Amino acid sequence: MADEIVLLSAWPSMFGMRVRVALAEKGLKYEYREEDLQNKSPLLLNMNPVHKKIPVLIHNGKPISESMIIVEYIDGVWNHKSPLLPTDPYQRAQARFWADYVDKKLFDIGKKIIWSTKGEEHETGKKEFIECLKLLERELGDNPYFGGENFGFVDVSLVTFSCWFHTYESYGNFSIETECPKLIAWTKRCLEKESVSSSLADPRKIHDFASGVRKRLGIE
Amino acid sequence: MADDIILLDFWPSMFGMRVKIALAEKDLKYEYREEDLRNKSPLLLEMNPVHKKIPVLIHHGKPICESQIIVEYIDEVWKDKSPLLPSDPYERAQARFWADYVDKKIFELGRKIWTTKGEDQEAAKKELIGCLKILEGELGEKPFFSGENFGFVDVSLVTFSCWFYAYERFGNFSIEAECPKLIAWTKRCMQKESVSSSLADPFKICGFVVLLRKKFGIE
Numbered sequence: 528m529a530d531e532i533v534l535l536s537a538w539p540s541m542f543g544m545r546v547r548v549a550l551a552e553k554g555l556k557y558e559y560r561e562e563d564l565q566n567k568s569p570l571l572l573n574m575n576p577v578h579k580k581i582p583v584l585i586h587n588g589k590p591i592s593e594s595m596i597i598v599e600y601i602d603g604v605w606n607h608k609s610p611l612l613p614t615d616p617y618q619r620a621q622a623r624f625w626a627d628y629v630d631k632k633l634f635d636i637g638k639k640i641i642w643s644t645k646g647e648e649h650e651t652g653k654k655e656f657i658e659c660l661k662l663l664e665r666e667l668g669d670n671p672y673f674g675g676e677n678f679g680f681v682d683v684s685l686v687t688f689s690c691w692f693h694t695y696e697s698y699g700n701f702s703i704e705t706e707c708p709k710l711i712a713w714t715k716r717c718l719e720k721e722s723v724s725s726s727l728a729d730p731r732k733i734h735d736f737a738s739g740v741r742k743r744l745g746i747e
Numbered sequence: 748m749a750d751d752i753i754l755l756d757f758w759p760s761m762f763g764m765r766v767k768i769a770l771a772e773k774d775l776k777y778e779y780r781e782e783d784l785r786n787k788s789p790l791l792l793e794m795n796p797v798h799k800k801i802p803v804l805i806h807h808g809k810p811i812c813e814s815q816i817i818v819e820y821i822d823e824v825w826k827d828k829s830p831l832l833p834s835d836p837y838e839r840a841q842a843r844f845w846a847d848y849v850d851k852k853i854f855e856l857g858r859k860i861w862t863t864k865g866e867d868q869e870a871a872k873k874e875l876i877g878c879l880k881i882l883e884g885e886l887g888e889k890p891f892f893s894g895e896n897f898g899f900v901d902v903s904l905v906t907f908s909c910w911f912y913a914y915e916r917f918g919n920f921s922i923e924a925e926c927p928k929l930i931a932w933t934k935r936c937m938q939k940e941s942v943s944s945s946l947a948d949p950f951k952i953c954g955f956v957v958l959l960r961k962k963f964g965i966e
Contacts, residue, residue: 577848577881591840593847603836616823620811627813628797662797 532557533585535571537564539736541634542594543582544687544726549598551722552678553605595626598683611680625666625673626684632659633688640699641737644746653699657706664710671716678720686723689714693730694737752777753805755791757784759955761854762814763802764906764945769818771941772897773825815846818902831899845885845892846903852878853907860918861956862965872918876925883929890935897939905942908933912949913956 534550534557536543550557562571562581574590575583583590584597586604591597602611612619636659639652663685667673673681692703692714704711717723741747754770754777756763770777782791782801794803794810804811804820811817822831832839856878859871882904886892892900911922911933923930936942960966 586837589837591837591844593844596840596843596847599843600836600840603839616820617806617809617811619823620816620820623816623819624811624813627816 530555531585531587533560534558535560535562535568535574535583535585536581537562538728539733540581541687541691544690544728545594545683546582546584546597546601547726548683548687548722549601549611551726552609552611552683553601554608555601555605595630595680595684598680602680609678611674611678611683613674613679622674622680625663625681628659629663629681629684629688633685637688637691637695640695642741642744642746649699653701656695656699657701657703660703660707660710664707667709667713672713678717678723682717686714686717687727689717690727690730690733694734697734698737750775750777751807753780754778755780755782755788755794755801755803755805757782757801759947759952760801761906761910764909764947765814765902766802766804766817766821767945768902768906768941769821769831771945772829772831772902773821774828775821775825815843815850815903818899822899829897831893831897831902833893833898842893842899845882845900848878849882849900849903849907853904857907857910857914860914861960862963864966868918872920875914875918876920876922879922879926879929883926886928886932891932897936897942901936905933905936906946908936909946909949909952913953916953917956917960 532550532555534543534546536546536559538561547559560568560570562568564581567579571581571583572579574585575581575592578592580592582594582597583592584600585591586600591600598611612622633656636652636655639648640656643649643652670676672678673685696703718727738747752770752775754763754766756766756779758781767779780788780790782788784801787799791801791803792799794805795801795812798812800812802812802814802817804817806820806824811820818831832842853875856871856875860868860875863871889895891897892904915922937946
């Protein structure tokens with residue numbers, strides 16, 4: 528029986544993009560359904576009643592939610608091709624740790640830069656954001672990818688934020704390349720992969736999207 | 748070669764207790780080191796420079812941080828005994844989802860109950876009960892979240908049960924009245940040696956919270 532895969536997502540979401548990268552890495556065909564987060568579909572509410580969020584992967588009718596859990600699921604089921612997690616338990620724990628670090632830090636701190644109206648919170652957000660990226664850059668070291676020689680789990684968790692970098696830079700008034708040149712070199716290396724370039728949104732469209740939301744919130 | 752395992756922990760931490768349960772489930776001997784979180788040891792700062800938090804498991808000198816990640820590591824390395832995660836990828840994804848739900852919700856809501864008053868406290872209470880009811884629904888008629896056997900989600904949640912008395916005392920409500928099946932589940936878990944030997948005494952937890960409230964100036 529052919530696998531039936533549906534992905535519920537929203538195009539600007541760096542979390543949804545992670546799932547697209549993973550599906551592409553495994554060479555999988557799937558149906559993509561764009562969700563209007565202001566008007567969530569009955570399917571989304573039915574498939575993720577707990578959080579009501581995207582992305583949701585529906586595999587043969589059964590839902591999996593939370594982007595890194597979905598990525599790990601994809602890696603576990605389609606384990607014949609492009610492994611994203613290492614086989615060694617210690618290396619796996621380290622990969623999960625860094626993907627968790629990206630999850631705990633980048634999104635929420637990045638929000639302060641884009642959506643905050645208060646000067647101090649904005650400045651603190653910028654400073655913390657750069658610190659996080661520098662820490663990640665140090666973790667990357669001289670490896671081509673966080674996964675070592677090969678693109679892996681941590682790379683998936685972080686690279687999707689790169690199409691939001693232009694937006695962070697614009698509203699934060701700073702240059703990520705100046706602060707973290709090795710990290711930007713890594714994003715370019717990742718973008719050479721078809722699975723990444725075909726999954727990430729256009730940074731200018733992301734910026735327009737953010738600008739639209741800011742106008743709607745009355746902070747543009 | 749004997750496994751060289753050290754756990755850096757802090758006795759009231761429900762996160763540290765998760766690791767203690769997992770180690771006990773696998774019957775592992777280890778060295779327990781109590782950390783003073785106001786005066787963190789050089790070892791802790793060296794082993795977890797990113798977050799500087801407990802618990803940290805140090806296995807053959809190499810650190811693993813974040814309680815759920817540590818539990819998964821323990822389950823993978825010592826996979827021949829008492830598996831905590833199922834082998835089916837879909838069931839594994841569901842287990843991780845619910846453990847993540849516990850992580851996202853219970854600690855912060857519980858904390859709000861003993862650190863706030865009035866409307867804020869009422870809102871936190873209501874939300875916590877809502878979350879516990881959702882978890883109770885997920886448990887259903889099964890003995891454990893994993894089904895017939897104690898597993899990953901059980902480990903993630905049961906350690907909060909020794910904090911329930913403190914939440915109830917300061918929030919002035921009864922979790923058993925709201926979620927009787929969940930309390931029945933906690934009692935079932937406590938019949939396991941790995942759980943009863945790992946959880947702190949609820950009265951001691953409550954005493955600890957009293958001290959913290961004094962320190963934070965909460966009446």
